[in-house]
Every structure is written in structure tokens, then in C-alpha cells.
Amino acid sequence: MKGLLKFSNVTLRRGGNLLFEDLEFELGPGERLQVMGPNGSGKSSLIRLAAGLLRADRGQVDAAELALAGDHVALDRELLLRHALGFWGGSVEQAMVALHIDHLAEVPVRLLSSGQIKRATLARVAASRAPLWLLDEPLNALDTDGRKRLGALVERHIDDGGAVVAASHQALGGEWRKLELKP
């Protein structure tokens, strides 16, 4: 089957520092990859490269249609959560149930806690129909229940033939391929 994400000989420099050189990997349907490494090793940059938001200094990145959840909320604060998520489309109601924020649907985004915001950004990814999920530090601000729900969502996405890349230095539930970035 066709790969969903492919890095070919990718080199990236940020602010004069070499983050990684000749990085090469491929991710197909049903695969999940955890990008590990200490702070500043380039985990987030790798996610942004995969999302097409950064350009590699050398090499090529090919990605299928994707959904991204990072640090940035990208939800209009003055809107009700349902409408703020609705702007980005997809099956919002199901995604809110899956992350147990459906009872907050009528609450303005600005009143949500950081954990609830994190769930909302993950709900945007879950609502999308993109085969490739890019998650930057998905566990930040999530409680035990949130982690469990995220784990279940990832399992289901993998079973449906999707792929997930998660950047995190913490243990994610389940079996992950590991990619260790050097400091």
C-alpha cells in the first residue's frame, strides 16, 4: 500500500543549529511513530516539517492529507466550542463525545481549562477525515481519563488504516515505532 508519510534524506537547520541530517523513514497505513528526544532536539520541528509548515534545507517530505494538533489552539475564543470546532469541519459531534467534551459544546472556548482546550484540539484532529495524524506533545495537560481516550482514538484510527506521528518524551500507551532524535 502507498505510504502516508515519507521523509527522504531530510536535513533541517534552525537558527544555525543542525537539528537532524539525512533523516529517512516511511510510515504506511496502520503504523504509528513516536518521535522522542530531549527538549530542543527538533521534535516539534519534525512535526511542522511533516505538516508542510516548514521547509527542509535538504531532502524531501511527502505527506498524505493530514490533521495537526499542536500547542496552538486555533479556535475562536469568543465562540461556543461546538461552533469553534465546526469551523474546521468534519464529524465534530462524534469527536466531542469521544474526548468527553460534548457537555461543553455550549461553553465559549475562552472559559475552557487548558486540559479541556487540549481535548478540543485533539477533537479537531479526530473529527477530520485525514488519514495521517500529527500530534505534538499530545499528553500535555491531559489527565488520566484524557490519555485513555486519546489512546482509544489512536487505536481506532490505526485499525481504520490511518497513521499517527506523535512527538512526546513521555510513554504513550500501545505499541509505537520509535524515532529518537539526538540532542
Next chain:
Amino acid sequence: MIAALIVRDVRRGFTGAAWLPIAFFLLVATLVPFAVGPDARLLGQVGPGVLWIAALTAALLPVERLVEPDRSDGVLDQLAVHGVAEESIAFAKIVAHWLTFGPLLLLAAVPASALLALDAGSLWKAELALAIGTPGLASLVVAVAAVTAGLPRAGSIAGLLLLPLAVPLLIFGAANALLLEAAVSLLLTAGGPFVAGAAIRAVRT
């Protein structure tokens, strides 16, 4: 997605402070009679130019909330991930900004012209020039907002950047040279999305 983005930006414009530039516009127009005196003939002579100066300075007010909030909040990134070209984002922002600025300005020009003792004929001409020039002005403001997004003291830098670039609009608008005004406005309207789009890509980190 473009239509949704325009609707969103218009909604944010009106729930934000769309009236603020308009109030500023009227305030500048009010100051002029105090500054040059109540001589109706003199006011009538400088009136069209004053309307344009008021419009340019008023256009500066919203410059910091047009692009920067969406950049820092990751909205621009998410739009890119959803496959929306930066030029299309910029185009949507220009349309939305004009909708929240242009019609209100044209409306506010009526009381402003009364303050400046413009007769009905001059008011009509000024309205026409403003209607032709404001799309170009909106495009320029969004482009400058994108270029200065993320910079410290972006508002002041935007002023230094915007006002000189708006001089052709001011000259032809105040002189009521409508064809030249239309040409400048068209150039700015057509070029704005590409400048703003390139700037949005460039400030991405």
C-alpha cells in the same frame, strides 16, 4: 473554506471594534474646523483631502488585529494544513476587512462632509472616490498587517510602512482623478493578496 473564512472575519470584525476606526475618522474630520476656522469656503476647498487623510489614519487602527492574532493562535497554520493557499487566506481577509471598514466609512463620510461644509456635489464626488479607493486601501492594510505580524511594536512600524504607500491613493482620491484612483486601487487590490500571502509564509516559524 474561503467563504467560511470571510464570514468568520466579518463576524470578528463587527463583534470586535469595527466602530473604532469610524469614530476616529469622524473625530479627525471634527478637528479640522477647529484647526482652520469656520470659513465655509476654505473648509470646502480642503474638505475632500481631509476626508482622505482621516480615512488613511483610521485605516491604520485595526492593522494589529487583522493577521497577528491568527498567526499567534495557529489559525494560519491550520488553514495551511487544510490546504488553503496563503494567497487565498489573504484574499479572504482583504474582502472581510473591506466589508467591515468600507461601507461604514462611506456612511460616516456623510456627517463628516457636513462638518467640513462640503456641498452635495462634492460629497457625491468624495463618496465615489472613497468607494473606488477603499478596496485598494483594505488590500494595502492587510498586506502591511501580514508583513508586520509578529514584530514588536508592529502598530508603529505598520504606520511608517502604510502611509507612504497610500500616497497615490490619497493624491488621486483627493484630486478626484477617478480613473487614476481606480488604476491605483486595482493595482493594490490585485497585488495585496500576493504580498500578504508571501509574508504569511515568511513569518512562519
